Amino acid sequence: MASAGGMTQIYLQYFNIPMLKASFDFRYVLAGFLMASLICTMAGLLGTRGILAILPAESMKTEAPRPGKRILLEKWKSLWKKFSFSWKLVLKNIFRTKKRTGLVVAGVVFTYGMMLFTFSMPAVIDDMMVKYFSETMKMDYSVSYKTPLDQRTVQDIKKIGDIEEAEGKTEIPVEIRYGNRSSSLNLLALSRDTVFYGFQDAKGRRISLPKEGLLISENLANTLQVKEGDRVRLKPYNGKDPVTMEVGGVVTQMLGMGAYTNRDNLPVQLMDKELITGVNLKTRDPNIVKELNQAANIRSITSTSDIRATYEQSMVMVVVSITMMLIFSGILGFSIVYNVTSVNIGERETEFSTLRVLGFGNQDIFRLILKENNVITLIGILLGIPVGAAMLHYSSRSFSTEAYTIKMEPTVPAMIYAAVATIFFIVLAQGATFRKIKKLDFMQALKSRV
Numbered sequence: 001m002a003s004a005g006g007m008t009q010i011y012l013q014y015f016n017i018p019m020l021k022a023s024f025d026f027r028y029v030l031a032g033f034l035m036a037s038l039i040c041t042m043a044g045l046l047g048t049r050g051i052l053a054i055l056p057a058e059s060m061k062t063e064a065p066r067p068g069k070r071i072l073l074e075k076w077k078s079l080w081k082k083f084s085f086s087w088k089l090v091l092k093n094i095f096r097t098k099k100r101t102g103l104v105v106a107g108v109v110f111t112y113g114m115m116l117f118t119f120s121m122p123a124v125i126d127d128m129m130v131k132y133f134s135e136t137m138k139m140d141y142s143v144s145y146k147t148p149l150d151q152r153t154v155q156d157i158k159k160i161g162d163i164e165e166a167e168g169k170t171e172i173p174v175e176i177r178y179g180n181r182s183s184s185l186n187l188l189a190l191s192r193d194t195v196f197y198g199f200q201d202a203k204g205r206r207i208s209l210p211k212e213g214l215l216i217s218e219n220l221a222n223t224l225q226v227k228e229g230d231r232v233r234l235k236p237y238n239g240k241d242p243v244t245m246e247v248g249g250v251v252t253q254m255l256g257m258g259a260y261t262n263r264d265n266l267p268v269q270l271m272d273k274e275l276i277t278g279v280n281l282k283t284r285d286p287n288i289v290k291e292l293n294q295a296a297n298i299r300s301i302t303s304t305s306d307i308r309a310t311y312e313q314s315m316v317m318v319v320v321s322i323t324m325m326l327i328f329s330g331i332l333g334f335s336i337v338y339n340v341t342s343v344n345i346g347e348r349e350t351e352f353s354t355l356r357v358l359g360f361g362n363q364d365i366f367r368l369i370l371k372e373n374n375v376i377t378l379i380g381i382l383l384g385i386p387v388g389a390a391m392l393h394y395s396s397r398s399f400s401t402e403a404y405t406i407k408m409e410p411t412v413p414a415m416i417y418a419a420v421a422t423i424f425f426i427v428l429a430q431g432a433t434f435r436k437i438k439k440l441d442f443m444q445a446l447k448s449r450v
Contacts, residue, residue: 089368090371090375093344105383107340108337108381108426109380109384114332115326115417116410116418117325117395117408124406127407135198139304143281143301144171144300144302148276148277149297151274153168154166160291160292161283163283166280169190169279170189174234174270176233176259183223191262192209196282202250210249212265214248217257220258227247228247232244232245232247240270254406341430366434366437373426377423388418389409
C-alpha cells in the first residue's frame with residue numbers, strides 16, 4: 001500500500017487517465033493473504049510430513065546414521081581419483097541430497113530466468129524506438145491533407161521550405177477481411193521505390209513493395225490468420241465496392257498495424273492513383289511546421305521526432321517495472337539459497353563438527369558449502385537460459401497487441417548481466433550463512449543423545 005501511491009502516479013502519467021487514485025480494498029488484502037497462506041501452508045506440510053510420521057518414542061532414540069552408498073561419479077574411478085578430498089565431499093553431498101539440490105537449482109533457474117527477462121527489456125525498447133524510426137519510418141514529418149489532391153502537389157510542397165526529400169502517400173480507411181476475421185485500418189499506398197519506408201520480413205531480409213498486392217504487418221497477419229499468397233477482401237469506407245487483393249508478403253513492424261500497397265497499381269474502387277492524401281518530408285528546416293501551417297488544405301503535421309520523444313517519456317513505466325522485477329528476482333534467489341543453506345548447515349552439524357576436530361577451520365567448512373552452491377548455481381544458470389528464453393517467447397506472444405509488436409529474444413549481453421546479478425544475490429546469501437558456521441558448537445554436536 002505504501003508503494004501504491006507512487007505506482008498510481010506512474011500509471012496516471014503513462015496512460016493519461018484522469019482522476020485515478022489509489023484506494024484501500026480489503027477484498028484484495030484478503031485474497032493476497034489467503035494465497036500467501038495457502039502456498040506457505042503447503043510448503044510447511046511438505047517439509048514436515050517426514051517429522052510428523054515419527055512416533056514420540058522413536059524420536060527419543062539416538063538418530064541412526066544414514067546408510068552410505070556410492071554416487072554415480074564414484075563408479076568412474078579414473079575420474080574420481082582426480083578430485084581432491086574437499087571436492088569429493090562436495091560432490092557426495094550434492095548427489096546424496098537430491099531434493100535439496102533440486103530445490104536450490106529450481107530457485108537459481110527461476111531467479112536467472114527472471115533476471116534474463118528483466119535485462120532483455122532495454123534491448124526490446126531500444127529496438128522499438130531506434131529500429132522503427134530509423135528503418136521503418138525514415139521521414140521527419142508526415143503531412144495529411146484535408147481532401148485528396150493531385151500528386152503534382154508534391155512539387156508545390158517542395159517550394160515551401162528547405163526540403164530535401166518529399167514523397168506522396170495515400171491513406172485509405174478500409175476494412176480488411178479474411179474469412180470471418182476482420183480488422184479496420186488505413187491502407188497506405190506508396191511509391192514502389194519509396195525512400196521513407198523500409199520493410200523487412202521475420203528473418204530481417206529487406207522486402208520491396210510488390211507490383212500488385214499487399215504487404216501486411218505481422219500482427220495484422222496474426223489477427224487475420226493469413227499468410228503470403230492468401231487473398232483478402234478490402235472494403236473501403238467511402239461507399240465504393242470492395243476489392244480482393246493478394247497478400248504479397250508479411251513484414252515486421254514494432255509499432256502499429258499496417259497494410260501497404262503500390263500506388264501505381266491501386267484499384268480504382270479504392271482511389272484514383274493520381275490522387276494523394278498527404279506527403280512525407282525529410283528536412284532540417286526548423287521553421288517548416290510554421291510555413292506548412294500557412295498553406296491551404298493542410299489538416300495535420302506529424303513530427304516523428306515528437307512521436308519518438310513521447311514514447312521515450314513513457315518508458316518511465318518500463319524502467320520502474322524492470323527495477324521492481326530485478327529486486328524481486330534477487331529476493332527470490334537470496335531467500336531460497338539462504339534458507340536451504342541454513343537447513344543444510346543444521347542437518348550436517350555433526351559432520352562439520354567432525355571436520356573441525358580433524359583440523360578444518362570455519363573458513364574451510366565455509367569453502368565446502370561455497371563450492372556446493374557454486375556448482376548448483378552453475379547448473380541453475382545453464383538450465384535457466386532456456387527457461388528465460390521460454391519466458392521471453394511467451395511474453396512476446398502475450399504482450400503483442402494491435403498497437404505494437406514486441407520481439408523479445410535473449411541477447412548475449414542480457415545473459416551475461418543476468419548471470420552476474422544472479423551470482424551477486426547468491427553470494428550475498430552465502431555470506432549471510434557464514435555467521436551460522438562461526439556459531440557452531442562442534443563439541444556439543446559430537447555428544448551422543450540419551
